[in-house]
Amino acid sequence: MKCRTCGSKASINMRQHKLALCQFHYLDWISNQTERFIKKYEMFTHFEKILVAVSGGKDSLSLWDILLRLGYQAEGVYIDLGIGGEGGYSERSRDLCLNFSKKHDQKLHVFDIKKEYGETILQIMQHSSRGQKKPCSVCGLTKRHVMNLIVRNYDYDVIVTGHNLDDEAAVLFANTLYWEGDFLLRQSPVLPSGNGFARKVKPLCRFSEKEMAAYALLGGVEYIHEECPFASGSSTIYYKQILNQLEHNNPGEKLRFYLHFLKAKKNGLFSEKRLDQTSIHGCISCGQPTSNNGKCSFCRMFDKQFKGDSF
Ligand code: Q46
Ligand code: ZN
Ligand code: ZN
Numbered sequence: 001m002k003c004r005t006c007g008s009k010a011s012i013n014m015r016q017h018k019l020a021l022c023q024f025h026y027l028d029w030i031s032n033q034t035e036r037f038i039k040k041y042e043m044f045t046h047f048e049k050i051l052v053a054v055s056g057g058k059d060s061l062s063l064w065d066i067l068l069r070l071g072y073q074a075e076g077v078y079i080d081l082g083i084g085g086e087g088g089y090s091e092r093s094r095d096l097c098l099n100f101s102k103k104h105d106q107k108l109h110v111f112d113i114k115k116e117y118g119e120t121i122l123q124i125m126q127h128s129s130r131g132q133k134k135p136c137s138v139c140g141l142t143k144r145h146v147m148n149l150i151v152r153n154y155d156y157d158v159i160v161t162g163h164n165l166d167d168e169a170a171v172l173f174a175n176t177l178y179w180e181g182d183f184l185l186r187q188s189p190v191l192p193s194g195n196g197f198a199r200k201v202k203p204l205c206r207f208s209e210k211e212m213a214a215y216a217l218l219g220g221v222e223y224i225h226e227e228c229p230f231a232s233g234s235s236t237i238y239y240k241q242i243l244n245q246l247e248h249n250n251p252g253e254k255l256r257f258y259l260h261f262l263k264a265k266k267n268g269l270f271s272e273k274r275l276d277q278t279s280i281h282g283c284i285s286c287g288q289p290t291s292n293n294g295k296c297s298f299c300r301m302f303d304k305q306f307k308g309d310s311f
Helices: 023-040 058-069 089-103 113-117 121-126 136-154 165-177 181-186 209-219 235-249 253-266 297-303
Strands: 012-014 019-021 049-054 073-080 108-112 158-160 199-201
Touching: 012 209, 019 023, 023 058, 023 209, 049 058, 049 136, 058 073, 058 089, 058 209, 073 089, 073 113, 073 136, 089 108, 108 113, 108 136, 113 121, 121 136, 136 158, 165 181, 165 209, 165 235, 165 253, 181 253, 235 253
Parallel strands: 049 073, 049 158, 073 108, 158 199
Antiparallel strands: 012 019
């Protein structure tokens, strides 16, 4: 297999895009595509201050790498959840983020939950009503709160997260399975700022997990290979497996599922206004329900032809 751009030996073959590329041109392709998505979805500009939420995983660290490669003013935040104690998951993830920030000479805010709030998220979970077995709900809420806090305190314009296509498609799948209208309405590559919340964007939303793993590997991005210990057994992982089966049988299916959703939303599929029942009343002519003042549309239509109903 040869690189489509330069003809040398390809390092990666993407069946879904019918595209094979060498190491150099793959890294280039991912960066150029990211720039295209940033512009297409109007995520941010080169004049804005960007805060990248890094977890130590391949997606967020690769994202930071790509943004720096593209010349954006991107600094990082790592939220230390205190998972695994000394030498455990959180510490190892934090060290990888710190290494990255030093290597690229970029600022990393390290926010230690235990230091700031006196307890790790596991301890907070124990006396919270948000799930007694898994800290994920406490964790999600805490991360959102802290990211917003850092954005406000340090005057960033936007929070950038490393959610990839597999993450987005799995959320979309779950929301579709249960017809979560409000969640479907909100799911987007860009969540605009409002009500005191900062703008949040996902520049990697069109790259698959595999594509991002390949970027990290070929780009020399060092990341933590293990997942958070609380991720196992989640329904998200199960949905990702189902979507991977679809993808395996039909390359490109995952991306189509996501992109067709974005298109349907853009065309207004989920934005139909709920009919306000209070504005419905009886037509003064026929008594049938109408939202018009006075006569209903039917009666108005026939008014022009004859004087009224003969029944
Ligand atoms: S929510 Fe749950 Fe994740 Fe927090 S506790 Fe781990 S698995 S890190 S995205
Ligand atoms: Zn090449
Ligand atoms: Zn508060």
